[in-house]
Amino acid sequence: MTKLALLLACLAGATFTALKPAVGQNVDAQVQSCAACHGENGVPADPKITPIIWGQAEYWIQKALRSYKTGERQNPAMQAVAQSIKIEDMRPIARHFAGKMWPENSAKTASAPETSARSAPAAEPNGMAVCKVCHQQNFQGGLPAPRLAGLSYEYLIAQMRAFADDQRTDNEDMPKIMKDVSASDRDAIARYLAGL
Numbered sequence: 235m236t237k238l239a240l241l242l243a244c245l246a247g248a249t250f251t252a253l254k255p256a257v258g259q260n261v262d263a264q265v266q267s268c269a270a271c272h273g274e275n276g277v278p279a280d281p282k283i284t285p286i287i288w289g290q291a292e293y294w295i296q297k298a299l300r301s302y303k304t305g306e307r308q309n310p311a312m313q314a315v316a317q318s319i320k321i322e323d324m325r326p327i328a329r330h331f332a333g334k335m336w337p338e339n340s341a342k343t344a345s346a347p348e349t350s351a352r353s354a355p356a357a358e359p360n361g362m363a364v365c366k367v368c369h370q371q372n373f374q375g376g377l378p379a380p381r382l383a384g385l386s387y388e389y390l391i392a393q394m395r396a397f398a399d400d401q402r403t404d405n406e407d408m409p410k411i412m413k414d415v416s417a418s419d420r421d422a423i424a425r426y427l428a429g430l
């Protein structure tokens with residue numbers, strides 16, 4: 235092929251790609267943009283405010299994106315992100331992150347505040363059996379509810395407080411449940427879960 239022909243072929247290719255993005259290209263670009271906050275390797279840049287999404291249950295990633303987009307769940311950073319995502323891209327994006335490995339150790343040490351939260355306390359705080367009905371054994375998450383094990387103490391505390399104070403209302407059960415849990419019990423629960 236002459237240089238000119240090669241150049242023309244490249245230009246034609248470039249135009250074609252620009253006009254007709256391959257299926258999934260959008261999704262690829264979008265999942266890369268998440269790394270700025272949620273981390274290149276699944277450990278968020280600031281786990282105190284940003285949850286781990288690698289290995290989170292697929293349905294709950296998708297649901298969260300939808301709730302941020304509609305404004306049912308409020309957070310300036312994520313609402314801005316979700317605004318730019320098309321509804322039909324949310325499922326493939328969720329599947330992408332759900333298929334990754336939850337970054338166990340690094341997230342724990344990076345996010346746990348004091349030594350007590352770094353190693354899981356031997357005993358589960360009282361009253362947590364009911365949580366597992368939805369959040370599943372070992373708080374690994376699944377269809378009924380998202381994974382909690384290994385999220386940071388600060389993030390867990392903030393979300394539980396938001397449910398209790400009716401700041402986070404994209405779910406009907408959690409606000410009711412959290413109103414019945416005292417602040418000191420929430421603290422014990424968050425420490426326990428962050429250590430798992």
Ligand code: HEC
Binds near residue numbers: 264286295308
């Ligand atoms: C500018 C930083 C930033 C970017 C970029 C970002 N996020 Fe987030 N994300 C956050 C923060 C902060 C939260 C916690 C918000 C809250 O408290 O509700 C969050 C929460 C989430 C949640 C809720 C998780 C849970 O456990 O409830 C999901 C799902 C999520 N982000 C997915 C994504 C995806 C997918 C992308 C890329 C398309 C992305 N985020 C890009 C900062 C970001």
Ligand code: HEC
Binds near residue numbers: 369407411
């Ligand atoms: C009836 C089922 C159910 C029970 C019981 C339940 N949860 Fe949940 N929980 C959910 C669902 C569903 C969500 C996701 C809510 C949403 O879509 O925003 C959730 C979300 C959460 C979140 C936020 C997770 C995140 O990634 O942002 C925390 C923290 C939490 N629950 C803690 C608890 C604790 C602690 C208990 C026990 C005291 C408990 N839950 C009991 C269903 C339940």
